[in-house]
Amino acid sequence: MFAGLLFEPTRLPGEAEALRAEVRDFVARELPPDYWPNSDFNEGHSPEFSRRVGELGWIGMTWPKRFGGGERTFFERYVVTEELLAAGAPVSAHWIADRQSGPLLLNYGTDDQCRRYLPQIARGECFFSIGMSEPNSGSDLASVRTRADRVSGGWIVNGTKIWTTDAHRNHYIITLVRTEPPSENRHAGLSQLLIDLRGEGVTVRPIKNLAGGEDFNEVVFEDCFVGDDDVVGEPGNGWTQVTSELGYERSGPERFLSAFRVLVEFVRAVGDEPAPGEAALIGRLASHLMTLRRMSISVAGMLQKGSSPVVESALVKSLGNDFEKLLGELVRLQAPTGQVGLEKCLRQTLLHSPSFTLRGGTREILRGVIARGLGLR
Amino acid sequence: MDRLIAYTAERIFSDHVDRGVLDAAERGEFPHALWDVVREAGLHLVGSPGSGTDDGDLYELLKLAGRHAVPLPLAEVLIANSFLDEAGLTTIAVDGVAPWGREADRVVTVEGEMSVDFDAAEDANLAGESRDRVQLRDVRRVDVPGELYERMALSRAALMAGALDRVLGMAIDYATEREQFGRPIAKFQAVQHNLAILAGEVAAARCACDGAIMSLTSADFAVTVAAAKARVGEAAGVAAEIAHQVHGAMGFTHEHSLHHFSRRLWAWRDEYGRETHWQELLGRRVASGGADSLWEFLVGVG
Missing domain, CATH: 2.40.110.10 (Butyryl-CoA Dehydrogenase, subunit A, domain 2)
Incomplete structure (x- = not known):
């Protein structure tokens, strides 16, 4: 009946929501008070931090216990990843192994490979590129x-x-x-x-x-x-394997949160009673962010059901990357001068922004994947 | 949504809403035959107490209505029937404007005034949908649900989500059939990329709308409606633009039916608060907790 792609409305279950507080406490405890949050999952490579994340069972969360995993849901994994990203925690060391290399081994690797690599990855001691x-x-x-x-x-x-x-x-x-x-x-x-x-x-x-x-x-x-x-x-x-790996690479909240700190610092700069234009900008960006989260959670639901949402992942990444770029540009035009934190964030985001629509598949490639999903090629 | 209701609605709208009905409605002729069929099937009571359906079904039905550009004041009828136990056609007025006021038995305002005695001067929105100017006499107060304005705004978001899906389907079909340079224009990468952007906006709109529908009984309903109406309204503008570009000059004619949907998208994004209204409201709520609570607020409303 519908022409487009179906993103089933999906709510995070209670046990997943319950993890938020734990992650926030952990991050508050673990990072020094003067820590300047990363805006991007690619920045901040800290084997020490990753080891601590692994100790808490937050790497390889969905994998079988016999390979060191937690046998938890994709929703729980979603909450942990988005909380770590929103806090700007240094997650780059374990990110790729957790997101795609581990799942790839789980799907296609031998039992021996799984036993050799997955437990180390889950402990936060083994990192993949x-x-x-x-x-x-x-x-x-x-x-x-x-x-x-x-x-x-x-x-x-x-x-x-x-x-x-x-x-x-x-x-x-x-x-x-x-x-x-x-x-x-x-x-x-x-x-x-x-x-x-x-x-x-x-x-x-x-x-x-x-x-x-x-x-x-x-x-x-x-x-x-x-x-x-x-x-x-x-x-x-x-080829089949690499395509499924890219599905994991493209679906997560890191694809729309790279510029998130800019929004936080903009709200700090304009205060709790923003002018109408400032409020409208914050609201516009919030409406996009809320929607992207819904889509990403819906994709987590598809992964939980064991399906392989290749086209949906490409669509969320494409929308998310465009949003990340838009965020920086729109805030820049309304940024009050003399706000050191905001200025720093804007620079950091702008300098990294070219990579947003390149890494993990360019915007052009993603649009091709979506077009194929629509039956156009 | 109940499958049988969805099936019934889809069949009725497919069979009874055609070019003739849409054009006649634009000339000011109320679609009586369609209204009779809708009532016989009980669709006008979806979401009302005792119907065995809920508010969620009501908004799902509005998505279908949007997909077919149903020229009835269905949003007004359904939402009025969800809190009023009155026979006949009840329309809802905002700022003195009520869809099909001239045909209505009764007018309720979003502020909670009701009258069966009123003047209705014919007027229309830019899609040619009846938006009559009403003047109420002999007004009495009625209990309207809290957040009625938000409920009405969500009705427009749901109608838009449906129309967006239709517009995407039309654009895909047209691009697949229309040939230039010896092949369907859908084979050109530039056209494919535009359709991919269109699909992204349509999917985002539906998710934003579904988010508010999921929050109907939650304390965060108003916030999720703000996000939905703002996001869907933004999608409507982008989608209508791309759909027309894909359809070329043919889509600019009165003969082609694309305008029944694109003009509605342009009209509905302005009704019950255009994007900036809801963005500002949402932005104030987001900022009110301060920068360090922003994330907590966003994930809290879901």
Whole structure:
């Protein structure tokens, strides 16, 4: 009956809401009083903080207990992630492993791989990076040229990955490689390998971003040996796996909260009795934020039911990223001068804003995914 | 919503709301045949006490009505019947304006005045929907539910959510059928991206609207309506613009039916408070707790 995508109205259950207070107490306890919150999940790499999060059972929350998980719901995980993000906590170290590498291993990995990696991840002691983009393969992911050649007992990997967040300080990288030469079906012959970032034949070179940060890297593989027991899923099934991994990557609240601190500081700057135009701006942004939360919670509900909301995730990320950019721009135009906190936030957000609509799939790619979902391609 | 009601409503609206009925209504002719069928099916009582349906069903029905541009004062009738036990057609007036006032047996104002004795001067909104100017005589007070204005605002959000979905469907169909440069225009990336933006706005509008419907009995109802009316109104503007762009000059004609929906979107986003009204109200509530309570407030209202 409806032409568009269905986001079933979904309410967070009580046991999920109950976690909020715990997370807030933890963050208040854990972070120093002079802590300046990160606006972005990509900033703030703190193995110490991640270990403490892991101790509380807030990494791998939905995974089976036998792999160190908590067997909790996606709704509970949603609450923990959004509370950590809203507080601007330094979550970058464990974020990717918790969000997508772990679930990928759970879905496609062997029992042995799950036992080897998931408990460490859940303890907040083992961090993962994403090995997708290459210097000549960005949005056109199927064109990756990093190759793995069959040798006795495993594979020899050669090639270069790029824009690899935290590769210089994480432990492993799940790498999309070509295990068969390109054929007519460009999605065939791809595989995912789990590679030790400190291992032999791996060189990591940091790349400075325009904000001065060194979060992302170039990762070069030169005759790097990967054993058969570190192949994730079936060789040749890489495209299917990477697509499902991207569903996890795109659906979370980090896709609309990157500029959230700007709104907080704007409210601080204008005070509790804002002028009409200021109030309307706050209200406009709040109406978007409330709606994006509903959509993201609805996606959490789909994950909870075991479905794979690839198109819905792309849609939430696309709307969320546009909102993150709009937020900074609109607040900038009404920002009172001389507000140090707000000014700092605005700069930080503006300098990072180009990445919002690039990472995890560009706006253009996401719109293509949505168009396919609408039956247009 | 009850499946049988949804099915019945969908069938009645599909069978009885066509170009002829819509154009006649714009000329000022009340759709009596449609109104009779609606009443025979009991749809005018959805959400009223003793009907076995609730407010949630009422707003779901309004979404369907919006999908079909039903030219009846259905929002007014349903909401009036949810708190008044009176026969006939009751319309609701705000600022002296009441949909189909000329046909109504009774007018209730959002402030809680009621009259069966009134003058109605014909007038219309920009979609050509009856918005008569009424002057009430012999007024008496009635008990109206708290937040009646918000309930009416949500009716417009629900109608818009329905119309938005229709507009998306029309745009997808048109883009798939219309060929230029030897292929359907849906195959062009620029058109696909516009349709993707349109789909995003439609989905966001529906979620914002559903959020307020979920909060009907909650203390945060007014806040969720503010968010819904503001967000859906914003979506309506973007969606109508894109849908027309996709339809090209054909959509600008009176002959094509897109305008029955796009003009309603433009009209409904202004009725019962345009976006800025609700943004300002919501913004004041958000700011009143201060910066450090902002997040708590947002997640508290859900």
